[in-house]
Every structure is written in C-alpha cells, then in structure tokens.
Amino acid sequence: MTQEPLSYLYKEALAEYHLEHSPPTTEKPERSLFSRTRDRISANTQGLNHLPLLEAITLEAETLADALSSFELRGQITQLTEGLRRDRLHRRRVALQEQIRRAERAGDQTLVQQLIREYNESQEK
Incomplete structure (x- = not known):
C-alpha cells in the first residue's frame, strides 16, 4: 500500500x-x-x-x-512549530480518548486510570 x-x-x-x-x-x-x-x-x-x-x-x-528578514523568519518558524505542536497534542488527546473508551468497554479499570492520567498530563503541556 x-x-x-x-x-x-x-x-x-x-x-x-x-x-x-x-x-x-x-x-x-x-x-x-x-x-x-x-x-x-x-x-x-x-x-x-x-x-x-x-x-x-x-x-x-x-x-x-x-x-523574509531573519526576525520575520524566526517568527514564522515559531508560529509553524507551535501549530505543529498543537496539532500533535490534539491528535494524541483524541487517540487517548478512544483508548479510554476501549478500556472502559473492556472493563480494564487499571488501564482506564493510567490513560486518564496521561490525558490530564497532556492538558498541562
């Protein structure tokens, strides 16, 4: 593929x-x-x-x-990097939400708690 x-x-x-x-x-x-x-x-x-x-x-x-001037270029790089970081974090959080739902359906409370901690830690970043 x-x-x-x-x-x-x-x-x-x-x-x-x-x-x-x-x-x-x-x-x-x-x-x-x-x-x-x-x-x-x-x-x-x-x-x-x-x-x-x-x-x-x-x-x-x-x-x-x-x-671009070097100042403008640094600003653009910072802006693009921040956008990529936010996008990566969003995708990680969506994946964690799905993993939490699957763990809940499977009844694995230990995994649910671990994933919730990871999800909450991702909010702090």
Whole structure:
C-alpha cells in the first residue's frame, strides 16, 4: 500500500529531524533538513517517486525564506512549530480518548486510570 506523497515526506522529514537532534547520531549539523531528507528518501525505492515533490517544496521554502528578514523568519518558524505542536497534542488527546473508551468497554479499570492520567498530563503541556 502506497502512502499519500505529502504524508510520506512528512514522516520521513520528521524521522530525519529527530535523528539529527539526537546527540549520538549528529554527524553533519551544517546540512539542511531538506538535504538530509532527500538523502534518506533517495535510499528507498518508494522515496524516489517523491523526490520531485520534495525538491519543489525545498525550492518554495527557500524562496519564501529569502524574502523574509531573519526576525520575520524566526517568527514564522515559531508560529509553524507551535501549530505543529498543537496539532500533535490534539491528535494524541483524541487517540487517548478512544483508548479510554476501549478500556472502559473492556472493563480494564487499571488501564482506564493510567490513560486518564496521561490525558490530564497532556492538558498541562
């Protein structure tokens, strides 16, 4: 089953981002995320189909970044990062709600309590 192209690129870029920021695997911090992601997906036959899209996204991102001052660029990055964080948190909370419902239907009160704690902790983030 093939993934939707943007979904595939997002997952690969996210995986590469986390690899780059893990101290034991950081080898070339001067390379951009787009460059590292390109290398990552080039190594996978499914990824080769998505290279043109990644290159178009890279060019568009560089064009937009060049048009902004460093202050504006930092603001945009902060805004986008915060939006992604909120979206990830929302998806996590929805998943926890579903897990709580399933645990309740199964009668697993220990799991229900654990999931409720996780859900409440996610509100604090």
